[in-house]
Amino acid sequence: METASIAAQLPFSSVNVPSSQADHSCRSEPREGEPDAGSDGEEEEPVELLQEGFLTSKLGRRDPWQAVTASILVLLFFRYRFAMLFPMLIGLFAFTCNANRELVSLLCRLGWSVGYTTTLANLHVLAADSELRLKLLGAFTDALGPQFLFLFDNVNKMQRAWQHTLGHKDELKSGTAATVIELEDVPPGALLSEPFAQKIADKARSKLTVKQLSDDIDWPHVRGVGAATILRIWLKYVPSLSPHRAAVEELFAVKHSKHRLRLQKSKIHTLRATNIDESTTVGAASVLRNLLAQLFIAPASLINWMIMLCGDQLTIDRIRKIIRYTFKCDTPHEQHKWALPIIQLWHMKWAWQKAIFRLHWHPDLAKGTFGLHHDIVLIEREKFNHEKCDFYPAHHILEDRFESLVLDALRLLCEQHTDLVTPSNIMLLDALPMYFASDGPLSSCTFEQLHEFAVTVYDRYMCAAAADDASGHLTQRSSIYGEPWSGEVVPEETKSATPAPIRLAKKKKRSRTTAAAQPARNFSNGDQALVTLCNFMRVTLWYMELCASIAEGDIGRSFEIIKLLRFSFWGAGSTNYGNELLELACNFLYEFSDDLKTAVLNNYLANPSGRIGHWLELDLLQEHFNFWIKRLFNAKSHDFDGQHLSEAVGLNIAGISKLRETFPGLFGLKRNGQRHTDASTVHDINQLGNHFRKNHVLEYEGGRNQPYVVPNEWGLGYAKLLNGQLKTFLDRTTGGQSVSADEPEPVLSAEPGFPAAPVTVSEGILDVGEFITGG
Known part of the structure; x- marks a missing residue:
């Protein structure tokens, strides 16, 4: 269209x-x-x-x-x-x-x-044209191999009954929406099925060890992007540092670039929606047959080739089960050897976001208890549901608190290097520009000096060694931390000093292994508040870098964070995604050829608009199309298999989305509804900065106790894998069983607040306000 x-x-x-x-x-x-x-x-x-x-x-x-x-x-x-x-x-x-x-x-x-x-x-005329293009796309599969990938997800819509009677009531309509994305930059022969099938048959993954997973992490790179992320935040809030922006962005684009995708506009084609429920194994098998039929791909065309099948965790789990259950069928097509399941990143990123809140949430709000919950209440966001963890509010909370901490760390560095302390009545965002102003004590600060500041902040607060140092088990390194603070904390007035009331609720089924903030005795006379803070800044840095690297299209940087999450998901109790990342590690370390790795990485993200900083995850793109399908689900007689939704709407979703976005602009109208209003967070950051300064939150104080301490989830995950979880995983998967021991939980996109906008990057600044362009 x-x-x-x-x-x-x-x-x-x-x-x-x-x-x-x-x-x-x-x-x-x-x-x-x-x-x-x-x-x-x-x-x-x-x-x-x-x-x-x-x-x-x-x-x-x-x-x-x-x-x-x-x-x-x-x-x-x-x-x-x-x-x-x-x-x-x-x-x-x-x-x-x-x-x-x-x-x-x-x-x-x-x-x-x-x-x-x-x-x-x-x-319907436009749909016929779209269908013809799909036929042409599938026509050359036999000779050239698949030039596309499939992306699909469940879509749900509640049909409300005007009057409830026997046999006439509210009904949740469930179906499947699918998308085809043309592949880019695929080496010849990368999708041949035989090399991959041989690696699976040889059980090559059985050689995987915990040490190999650990050695695969590029720690100097993590330290480098950590310092660069800190610099971006300082430039965002201190205008006098803006001359260094080009040097900071060069760190991401050149020095710390890993696998940056070629800027291009993705070629996206939506398929017919169906009434098939893909959340079951039988339903997922029917979806796969339907996808091949829509592109008119004959079974004989897939004897030697694989097609990338992309989706969330539940979708990928069902595809793997199909491959297991049909292993003894007669032909490669019936055995589904052509199916290459690739788990996508948006739901994984959301799972990591939830894990951060699960780790750092403590219900106690008594005076002197610091942490994530305390700071959320301090900036008056106490209505946030940390268990449901809606993406937008959670993202803004993590971003605002992390940026406030990084800015206060800069304040401490400026005070230490200049011996000048700004008066306590001057807010954080007003105090920092004074140091770097033309007449300020750090006006001649070079980029190299500023970068050294950022590296120091990373070493102080964002690595595992920082939390170990704060625990008191090791001697504080004055070269990194400066002189420790000792004194009396000024009591902070807060309207939420009393614990929140406990509500009884139905018990929910939880993972067998959970992790959360735990009480701990301070035997080493360390600073428990700083230990928890360091662990928060470390895991939030990984989350922010995952968001930024995806938006910038550097999938290599994204995978450097994924290598860390192989351990952290296990330590945080997210065992399903822990298993998924172990499966991904087996694929990339033992089973994918070099050409197949390149093909997968080059097509892990999509860019519907073709603009810099607007790459996004494929599963989020599908959620956006699901949003439009449900929006146009405008008659009680319609279902997902009907001609209206499957043809008139389903085949035209990309064009409908694009028309809705661009048509008002032809008349000079603002694109109302296409962006969320950017609310100023200056007061929030100043409020948090005042709290950090008043209570010396970022300064080491030996013997400072807290009712809870957040553990190092990466270290816990490492220990779990070393103590048998990796062996259990390898035995299970090489023995023909499921990747995850627990059943994945379905994510209903009909939930209120489900996002339809990705994280984008413009001039180094993250934003989540822009609606996805349809293509």
Whole structure:
């Protein structure tokens, strides 16, 4: 559905009009004392009229040339019924907005739109074109191998009954939505099935050891990107450091780059939705047959090839079960040797986010108890549900607290290097620029010195050795930490000093191995508050780097964090993802050929817009398409197998999403609903900074006790794998059993707050406000 190219042919703007005429001769001046008729008595902000290749207009009011052009197109439609391009686009746009049928009928009567029936007919025509492209995509599979990957997920929609009667009640409709993404930069022969099948048959993974997993981690790289991430935060909040931005970004783009994907716009094709429930093994097998049928791929075409099948943990688990259950069938097609399951990263990232909250959440809010829960209450976000852990609120909490800690660490460094302490009544974000101002004591600070500051902060707070040092088992290194602080903590007034009431609830099924904040005796006379803080900053740094590396399209950097999570998921009690990452390690260390590794890595992420910093995970892309399918699920008689949803909607989702995003911009309108408003976090950071400074949270104080201590989950995971979990995993998977001992829990995308926007990066700053472009 090529809406952008169609819309580009319409002369909607003042592009074809001299600027002097557009600015002066085509406006009627208001009479004295009367509001401007073009602005409805309100002052509108200047907007960009046309984007991505069109001229920019800064008109702050209605453009009469647009109105005249649109009116002429409407009159042409009255004169000649096949001059319907403009009304057709209006009808399609109204469909994407779920516009009321009566409104569409009114626009149709006035000639501004085609009727609803005509719009549906146009969608079916566009669907036929999309289906033809899919056939062409599958036509060369036998000769050239698959030039695409499959991505699919379950989609759910609740149908509410107007009146509940026997046999007539609310019903949850379940189906499957799927997408095809064309592969890029695949070495010839990378997807041949025989080398991979031979490695599986030889049980090559049985040689894997814990030491090999540990040695696979590039610790100097982790330290380097940690320091670079710290620098990005300082530049974000200290304007006088902005001249160093190019040097900081070069650290990510050159020095610490691992496997940066070639910038390109991904070629994405959505498939027909079906009523098949892919959450069962039988349903997943039916989905695979349906996907091949939609691309008209004959079974004989897949004798020698593999197709990447991508999805969340539940989807991948079902595919693996299909491969196990059909192992003794007659043909490679029936044995599903062509299926190469690849677990995706967004749900994994969300699982790590949940693990951080599970590790660091402590219910006690008594005076003198510091930690994540205390700081959430301090910035008045106490309504956050740490068990449900909605992605957006959780992301902002982790980001804001982490940035506040990094900024306060900079304050301490500045005070130590200048012997100048700013007054306590000056807020953190006001104090830091004073050090680096043109007349400040650090005005001549070079990038090399600033980088040394960042490395020092990493060594103080973001590595496992920092938590060990804070525990008191080792002597504090003054070269890194400076002089320890000793003194009396000023009591902090807080309205949440009393513990939260305990509510009784139904017990939920939990993983057999859980990890959380635990009480601990301070035998070594260390600083328990600082121990917990160091462990928080370390795991949150890994989370932030995972977000940034994905958005920047450096899948190699992402995998360096995944190598760490192989241990940390086990230590945090997330055993399902711990098993999944062990499976991924077996694939990359023993079973994938070099060409297959390259093919998988080059296609692990998608970039629907083709813009820098806008790469995203494939499973999040599918969730976005699911969102649109459910939004257009607008009749009680529809189901996912029906012609309306499967054809008119399912095959056109990418185009519908793109049209909804770009069409208002043709008329100079802001893209309302396409971005979340960026709320200022200055007050939150200052509030946290004041607390950190007042209570010396980032300074070592021997003997400071807390009612809980968060353990080093990486070390716990290492010990678990060493004590038999790795051997258990290898015995289970080489013996033809499931990767995970526990059944994966389905994630319902119908849950409120489920995100449809990815993390993006612009000039080194993370953002989660922008809606996904459909392609």
